[in-house]
Amino acid sequence: MAGNEREGGVAPVQVRGTVLTVRRVDAYVAMTVVAPAIATRFRPGQFIAIAVGGQQSGMLARRTFPVHDVRPDHGGTVEFVFLPREPGAQWLADCRARDVLDVVGPLGRPFPMPRDPASCLLLGVGAGAPPLFALAARLTERQSATDFLLGAESADRVFGALTARRTGRSAVITTADGSLGSRGSVVDMMPTVVQQARTDVIYASAPVPVLRSVCAMAGRYGIPVQALVSEPAMICGTGLCMGCVLPVVGNDGITRMVRACVDGPVFRGDVVRWDDVGTIPFDALGAPGWKPRPAASGTGPVTEGRSHVG
Amino acid sequence: MPADLRTRVGHLDLPSPILTAAGCAGSGREIAQFTDVARIGAVITKSVTLEPRAGNPAPRMAETPSGLLSSIGLQGPGLDGFLQRDLPWLLSRGARAFVSVAGHTSREYGELSSRLSDSAGVTAIEVNLGCPDAAAAGRPFALDPAAAGAVVAAVRGSARYDIPVFAKLSPEVTDIVAVARACVSAGADGLSMVNTLPGMAIDPVTFRPALAGLSGGLSGPAIRPVAVRCVWAVREALPDVPIIGCGGVRTGRDALEFLLAGASMVALGTVLFHDPSACSRVQRELEEELAARGVDRVSDVVGRAHQTDGYAAERRSWV
Numbered sequence: 001m002a003g004n005e006r007e008g009g010v011a012p013v014q015v016r017g018t019v020l021t022v023r024r025v026d027a028y029v030a031m032t033v034v035a036p037a038i039a040t041r042f043r044p045g046q047f048i049a050i051a052v053g054g055q056q057s058g059m060l061a062r063r064t065f066p067v068h069d070v071r072p073d074h075g076g077t078v079e080f081v082f083l084p085r086e087p088g089a090q091w092l093a094d095c096r097a098r099d100v101l102d103v104v105g106p107l108g109r110p111f112p113m114p115r116d117p118a119s120c121l122l123l124g125v126g127a128g129a130p131p132l133f134a135l136a137a138r139l140t141e142r143q144s145a146t147d148f149l150l151g152a153e154s155a156d157r158v159f160g161a162l163t164a165r166r167t168g169r170s171a172v173i174t175t176a177d178g179s180l181g182s183r184g185s186v187v188d189m190m191p192t193v194v195q196q197a198r199t200d201v202i203y204a205s206a207p208v209p210v211l212r213s214v215c216a217m218a219g220r221y222g223i224p225v226q227a228l229v230s231e232p233a234m235i236c237g238t239g240l241c242m243g244c245v246l247p248v249v250g251n252d253g254i255t256r257m258v259r260a261c262v263d264g265p266v267f268r269g270d271v272v273r274w275d276d277v278g279t280i281p282f283d284a285l286g287a288p289g290w291k292p293r294p295a296a297s298g299t300g301p302v303t304e305g306r307s308h309v310g
Numbered sequence: 311m312p313a314d315l316r317t318r319v320g321h322l323d324l325p326s327p328i329l330t331a332a333g334c335a336g337s338g339r340e341i342a343q344f345t346d347v348a349r350i351g352a353v354i355t356k357s358v359t360l361e362p363r364a365g366n367p368a369p370r371m372a373e374t375p376s377g378l379l380s381s382i383g384l385q386g387p388g389l390d391g392f393l394q395r396d397l398p399w400l401l402s403r404g405a406r407a408f409v410s411v412a413g414h415t416s417r418e419y420g421e422l423s424s425r426l427s428d429s430a431g432v433t434a435i436e437v438n439l440g441c442p443d444a445a446a447a448g449r450p451f452a453l454d455p456a457a458a459g460a461v462v463a464a465v466r467g468s469a470r471y472d473i474p475v476f477a478k479l480s481p482e483v484t485d486i487v488a489v490a491r492a493c494v495s496a497g498a499d500g501l502s503m504v505n506t507l508p509g510m511a512i513d514p515v516t517f518r519p520a521l522a523g524l525s526g527g528l529s530g531p532a533i534r535p536v537a538v539r540c541v542w543a544v545r546e547a548l549p550d551v552p553i554i555g556c557g558g559v560r561t562g563r564d565a566l567e568f569l570l571a572g573a574s575m576v577a578l579g580t581v582l583f584h585d586p587s588a589c590s591r592v593q594r595e596l597e598e599e600l601a602a603r604g605v606d607r608v609s610d611v612v613g614r615a616h617q618t619d620g621y622a623a624e625r626r627s628w629v
Contacts, residue, residue, distance in 0.1 A: 011343050014587050051584060058376040060530050060584045104586065232368035235378065236583035239340040242333075242382045243371035257364045257385060262340070278522065279367045286362035286388070 012238070013037045017103045019095050020077055026156040028127070029093045030068065032079045038105040039076030042067055044135035045228055045266045048080060048105030049237030052088040063088045064237040066131035066205070066228065066265070067106065078105070081130040081159060107237050108265045111135050111203055111226050117143040118200040121193060122168070123186055123214060125206035126152045129159040131228060132205055136167060145169045147197040149189060151206075155180035170197060187213040199223055204269070207231065212274035225269025231277070234261050247273040247281050255284040313600035314607045315593065317351060319552045319574050320474050320499060322433065324351035324406065327608055328565065328593050331556050331579030332357055332410035332436060332478070333382065337396045338403070344586040348404030350593065351575055354502075354554075355396065357412035357438045360422060362388035372511045372520035377532030377558075378580050379509050381523035384412055384441070389422060393429050406433040408476070414444040416464035423475075424468035436476045436554075437465050437498075440505045440527075452480035452505065455492035466497030474499035476554060479540070481507055481533070486540050487547045500552035501544060502577070504537045530580040534558030538571050545572025545613055560588070562595025569608065570615040 017035035024030075038048060049062035065080035084093035095101065114120070120139050122132040129150050136146045148164035148171040158180055164171040173181025174189050182189065187210060193199070199221075204214050205228035218225045235243040239262035248258045249271045257280065258264070273281060280287050317327040332354045335341040347353055365385025372379045387395070392409075400407045409432050411422040419437065426432045439452035439461060451457045462477050469475055477493035479486060481504040490501055506527025511520040519525070537557025545553060555573025558580070559565050565576040581588045596608070605611055 014344055014585075057584075058531075059373060060376070060378050060580060061371070061373040062584065102585070232370070235371045235373070236586070238336075238343070238583075238586050240334060240336045240586065241371060241378075241380070241583045242336075242365065242385055243368070243380070245365065245368055245370070245385070277368075280364045284364045286364035286385070288364075290362075290364070 010041045012105055012107050013041070014102070014104045016100050017078070019097055019099045019101060020074065021097060022093070022095060025081065025159065027083060028081050028159055029084050029089075030079060030081045031092065031095070032071075032077050033101055033103060034074045034076070035078045035103055035105070036074075036076030038078050038103065039070040039072070042070045042078065042106040042134075043110035044138050045111035045131055045226075046106035046108050047131075047237065047265060048078060048103050049107060049234070050092065050104075051102040052091045059088050059091075061088070061235045062104070062237050063092065064107070064234045064261070066128075066230075067134065068130035069134045069137075078103070081127070083127055104238060108261055109263065111228070111266050113138065113142060114144055114201060117145070119145045119147070119198050121147050121149060121197060121199040121202045123149045123190070123202060123204040123206065124151075124159070125186055125210050126157050127159070128205035128207070128228065128230060132203060133160055133163060133167075135203060140167070145197070147193060147199065148172065149174075149186050149193050151175065151186035151189075151210075153177065186210065187217065190214065190217055194218075194221060194223065201226070202269075204228065205230075208274065208277050211269070211272075215269035215272070215274060218269060226266055227269045227272065228266050229260050229264055229272070232260065237261050247276045247279070247284055249273065255281055257284055257286075312597040313605055315597060317575060317608060321472070322474065324575070325349060326351040326593055327569065327575045328589055328596065329354055329408065329554065329575055329577040330582065330589060331577035332438060334579040334582045338400045338405060341582065341586060341589070342403060345589040347400065350405075350589045352406040352408045352433060353400055354408040354436055354577055355392070355400075355410050356386050357384050357410040357441075358389055358392045358422060358426075359384055359386060359412050360389050360418055362386065362391060367522040369520060369522055370526075372526070374509065374511055374528065374530075375532060377509075377528050377530035378583065379511055379521060379526035379528055380506070381521050381526035383523065389425060393425075397429065397431055401431045407431060408434040408436050410436040410438050410478070411465065412438040412441045414441060416461050419461050420464035420468040423465040427468065427470035427473060432473055434474045434476060435465060435469055436478055436502055437462055438478050438505075440478065440480055450480060452478070452489060453483055455489045458489050459492035459496035462493045462496040462498045476500040476502045478502040478505055480505045481536050481540050481557075487543055490544045490548060490551070494548060494551055498551075500554065501548075502554040502556060503540045503544065503573075504533070504557050507533050507536065529558070531558040531560055531564075534564065534567075538567055541568060541571040541573050542615070545616060549613065549616075559592065560584075562592050562597070562599045565592055565596050566599050566611065569611050570613070572613040572616065574609075574612050
């Protein structure tokens, strides 16, 4: 289902945005682009898709980045954060102020907000952390408490530790090598944090193996999770290419292969079949050998009537 | 004055020769956020299968130089879902629907065509011959003139007489003209060229193929010269058969190249992933390219490259 027909969503736009600033933040590059039409439509959790390599680029896939924050200056700016590793991201990191980029956004399903003030745990790993800060600001506006649990391989990969400490009710940092905060993974620290903060809901943005562990653990505590996925990699970001599918259980109990870019990137943690990401489960709608059940209509879109926890 | 893009193929009247290629415009809703689907020639739909299909596991796509490798596996809602939701939506937006059909046996293709003919609003049928033939150990129909002809005959035999049938051919053959002739003899009203080329990429990080399906179909500007040559060769052999040119078109100038080679219509595929508003842009660029060369009607340039005299040689210095 198209982004503009979803709950509370508005249509994405394609704009030519002027780069305002490019700065290094530890291992990351933070880039701000003037794009009022995207900034005004944006809700936390949504992402943008940028064409890289110029007009006649040989790199045809758009690079997609979760939005870190939007600001009202210059009519509206959008900031995103990335690791300049692959050639497309390197090209982007080499852009300078006043360069013009082809940007599409805001895309995808945003984080649902709790109706009443709640104790929210914001869990981010590595490059997954940036989208949590716009969410934290929105939650704070609505009188919800925010506790941060951030992790990465090493200190230079922990994004936003200072902001988390300054703006969150609490902030716990973990690194795999122990160079910042406690040594270990966010999953190790999660039980302690959840109990101390009396967490009502978890917002998580991390690689799939971490999300799988977080959702399994949260399930044992009975805490709902809203998970922002970054895999499988997106090619177009707009729902056209069908590249970024993962198995998700619908309200009717039927598993469908849904696109992370359109039906996500934020999913309720308990509906994603984390163990089966990267496969087609044998019981998924339309899997090889699949037969329509006589009673099930079996073709309704997965999002219809889906309740959103938060 | 911008050139007249109206295109007449058989009894079809299209406002423009620019179409979206099969499988590259989603259900139509995704592309409609960026382009008015009523103003392009037609939307060629994702290939429709009889039953819903989950497709292949991810990763399904990989970026290669000026191209994309994909192995989606025809994920889709099946014929019922298409007829209930996607086709009515396209019609409600004023789009013309060229419905791409896919199956594993001639019977499946026939059943799809007959059921599509029963529902109003199908402008044309495109036969995706890139599917594995169950009767030939999974060899795609498009690789064998006889198999391709048999499928086209099944479709033509079950489709309503006034729905034109286009056969989509693969460039992965030694003699594409032979396959084209077989399809036309079997009743195809037109041809669509080309489907993707098989390709593979290995991930240097994991040391494994980049796609879960191991190999995939290569599309994008990387294959454009291959596609242009196929269009040229078939136009040369079968000058009266309408052709949908497809393969790596990115700009109005690229579309013009296909028209000159002999295509009456040009479908945009992979470029839509890179630029979702490419349909509107390419249409505008094509109008400008034609106007800059003093061409009034797009139909005047179709197949023009086959005439031995160059066009307005004195003008080329400034165009």
